Amino acid sequence: MKRILFILTICLISTGLLAQQNLDFSKKVEIISPQINSDNTVTFRLMAPNAKEVKLQGDWMPSEGWITKLQDLQKDETGVWSFTTQVLPSDLYSYTFIVDGLKVLDPNNVYQVRDVATVMNIFLIEGGLGDLYKVQDVPHGTVARCWYDSPKLDSPRRITIYTPAGYEAGKDKYPVFYLLHGMGGDEEAWMALGRASQILDNLIAQGKAKPMIVVMTNGHTSNTAAPGESSKGFYKPDMRAPDIFSGDMEANFGDVIKFVESNYRVKADKQNRAIAGLSMGGFHSLYISANYPNTFDYIGLFSPAILPPANAASPMYVDLDAKLKTQQDNGYSLYWIGIGKTDFLFQNVVDYRSKLDSMKFKYQYRESEGGHTWANWRLYLSEFAPMLFQK
Structure with a gap:
């Protein structure tokens, strides 16, 4: 018996030495x-x-x-x-x-x-624009993923909300910036791809932007949340959702505003609301601000997908010129349009600007290098945010 135990012990020691040799990280x-x-x-x-x-x-x-x-x-x-x-x-x-x-x-x-x-x-x-997208040693805001009820869509929906540094410990009220994603995005897109929290943290710390709450919605009404974050489970994401340009997002945006203004310390008036979005989100921002012409004082269209809507009969898309005229008459502080020189939507923006010019509708225009890319949309956010709520 002792001989068997001795042999087993030798085998275990040898195995241990071999394992250590296999874990020799120096090689x-x-x-x-x-x-x-x-x-x-x-x-x-x-x-x-x-x-x-x-x-x-x-x-x-x-x-x-x-x-x-x-x-x-x-x-x-x-x-x-x-x-x-x-x-x-x-x-x-x-x-x-x-x-x-x-x-x-x-x-x-x-x-x-x-x-x-x-x-x-x-x-x-680093060493330039990239520094704005980097996590710097500055006070950081809080990024929360939460759910809100949308009575008009008859479902709970997920939303991402950025609150600036000091929000939790203070009592101040803040202006609100509604930031919308593109056709392939969701409520995660501006955080993951757009570096929104890093941009806001750094701009606010530098004194270049006012502290603000930033609300990032899911613009696809057929999805309650980003892939993998809803009861639909682990499905393969597809940017061709059936709700695209249907008018549902625009018609039900009031549910988002109501949730934010009921649950956060915000300045709930036109002068303290902004809306902007990229591509499809730019399309949404255009029509939401036009349909609620006394709601937003700051409007940003980042490479806007100014395309024929899927449901042209939707009340949201009818009589755009008249709605723009009402928006113009009500007044606003900033209407901002950005597009890349090689963007496939460039001509669409040229045509839309011609419409605005014929109406003497004032706007600021930013033409950048490149195309329909996150490099441009991060740049636009970094330029647009400092112009908000400065009055």
Whole structure:
């Protein structure tokens, strides 16, 4: 019996030593990707010794329409593929690898975001605009995901609300900025992709923007919440929701305002309300502000999807010119429009501006480089927010 126990003990010790050898991290090759170099070039690396081809897709790369031109990586003798970009301006960027035709995430980068059904890695280059999107050592606001009842839609709905630093400890009332997402988004989009809380925290700390409450809704009335956050379960997100441009979002927006003004310390008057949105959210902002012409003093249209509505007979979309005239007569502090020079909606915005010009409807116009991208929408938010509630 003693001999058997001795043999078993030796086996256990040997197994332990072998396990320790397998956990010898000193022999592990560390791969850094992405590596932001001192000159603001960026090096990407991927260990894939058996791959035949590795490409890189990034949102800074030129594109032809919706198709981004991909960049080839080169493999070294150890099986590591790599590529170094040209100098990139300070900003937030997203990317993915494509290995033998299959899109994959960077296993060496844990920072990811979801845009509709696509998950991407992100990185940030500091020293300029990117600093505004970075978490800085400043007082931070609170971001809450909560549910509200929408009597008109007969369902509870999820909403994201940013309150500025000091809200919980104070008694002051604040102005409210309603910030709407695009066709592929939800109540998470402006936080995850738009860096809204970082932008607001930093602008407020710098004294460039007034402390404000920011309300980020789910603009798809057929979904009560972002994918995976509702009773619909874990379904594959699809940007082609049946409610798009139906008029439902605009017709029921009063439920959102009522919830916010009943549950938060807000200044509940026109001078202290703003609304803005990107793409589909820009379309919504246009029609919500026109249909409730004495509700918002600040209106922002970021790359607005000024397209024929799906339900043109909806009361929300009827007699737009007359509604704009009423909005004009009631007065407002700011009507702001931004669009990228290569945005596929550029001509639509040109046509809409012609309408406004013919009416002598005053607005501010911002034309930027690039197209229909989050790079532009983050930029627009960083420029629009400081103009709010300054009177």
